Amino acid sequence: MFDITKKKAFVCDLDGTLFMGPDPIKPAVDFVIESINSGRFSFFYLTNNTSKTPDEYIKKIAGANIPVKPEQILTPLITLEAYIREKGYKSVYLLASEKVTAHLTERLADAGVKFEYNPEENELIALTYDKELTYEKLANATSLWNMRNVPASPMCPIRTANQTPVDFVATHPDNCCPSERGPIPDIGGMMKFLEITNGMKPSNVFGKPSPTLLKTVLDRFTPEQIAVVGDRLYTDKAIADNSGVDFVCVLSGETTVDDLAKYTGTPPAITVETFNKIDEK
Ligand SMILES: [Mg+2]
Structure with a gap:
């Protein structure tokens, strides 16, 4: 059972989860900003895209008004x-x-x-x-x-x-x-x-689904305190599974309800339309 009260850190995929191409997915981004401002959760940002430098991701995330530091970018x-x-x-x-x-x-x-x-x-x-x-x-x-x-x-x-x-x-x-x-x-x-x-x-x-990318997060939090949030089952869910942490599946990107129905692996801990809906479950 997914228990949000146990969570302290979310490892967020970017494209399809917080952004759609260059544009922020506003309700999801607002949820992240509010959670940072209230000190409720820590956030890390996960991307496999090595055509961009970590600085470019900092700019993209900060450009959506999310406060971010270099150590929160996982590439x-x-x-x-x-x-x-x-x-x-x-x-x-x-x-x-x-x-x-x-x-x-x-x-x-x-x-x-x-x-x-x-x-x-x-x-x-x-x-x-x-x-x-x-x-x-x-x-x-x-x-x-x-x-x-x-x-x-x-x-x-x-x-x-x-x-x-x-x-x-x-x-x-x-x-x-x-x-x-x-x-x-x-x-x-x-x-x-x-x-x-x-x-x-x-x-x-390297990269998703290899668990090496989550090492710095697992050094600071227990697996029960962490969840990976993402829109791709074969990368985002796979890295969560390989790291022994919960996976929050968002339907704001690649994965559809149909894909989930056909999926034969263990189901995500929780599935939501957009990340902010996690509070309503
Ligand atoms: Mg994605």
């Missing part, structure tokens, strides 16, 4: 940063937009990490939702993999002096990004592009 760019630190990587071939590259370069400046294509030095290929993806970037990634991870053969003769295998990670698994033009390509197709070229597959895929 797989944070997980990628932590992964690079944990592994001690110093040379990363990053497939990302210029602004995301600048963001990570600044965040990891203290660790001396370089984000340049260097077949002798690169220890990691990191794929983000790169909206400035080019054929050259894809060819660099596959040739780096060929040089370091594929045994020499007549088909693949090029080797570097450095024979240490290169690691490969992707920030999230989404196949498509919802847009006003309907679904447009996200990172899933980019991963497939690489895989069908030479078989390269990521060792790790």
Whole structure:
């Protein structure tokens, strides 16, 4: 049974939950603002979209008059940063937009990490939702993999002096990004592009539904005190399930009543039209 009196923190998906494209879903946003002002709940904001920097999300959320701090934004760019630190990587071939590259370069400046294509030095290929993806970037990634991870053969003769295998990670698994033009390509197709070229597959895929994104929230609250709020069953509900916390399904985005009727997994803890209706249940 969903018990709102036990909740202290909500981890909110953005698109389809608090926003529809650029526009705030007003009743849901008003509920968040009131709850912050009265000190009733803490909020965290969850997105898989690594084409944007955390600063851009802060601007978007603050633009809807919601008070927000950097530590409340949960994006797989944070997980990628932590992964690079944990592994001690110093040379990363990053497939990302210029602004995301600048963001990570600044965040990891203290660790001396370089984000340049260097077949002798690169220890990691990191794929983000790169909206400035080019054929050259894809060819660099596959040739780096060929040089370091594929045994020499007549088909693949090029080797570097450095024979240490290169690691490969992707920030999230989404196949498509919802847009006003309907679904447009996200990172899933980019991963497939690489895989069908030479078989390269990521060792790790961060983002929803991986529970790693909720770690900072679970460090501060017990699972019973947390709920994930979102509009997608296969990402938002999956991360809630994988983290052992309640899922609040909103019908303001992708999931419809029909989808819920057909859904064969455990049902959401609670389903509401828009997030603010959670108080009426
Ligand atoms: Mg959503």
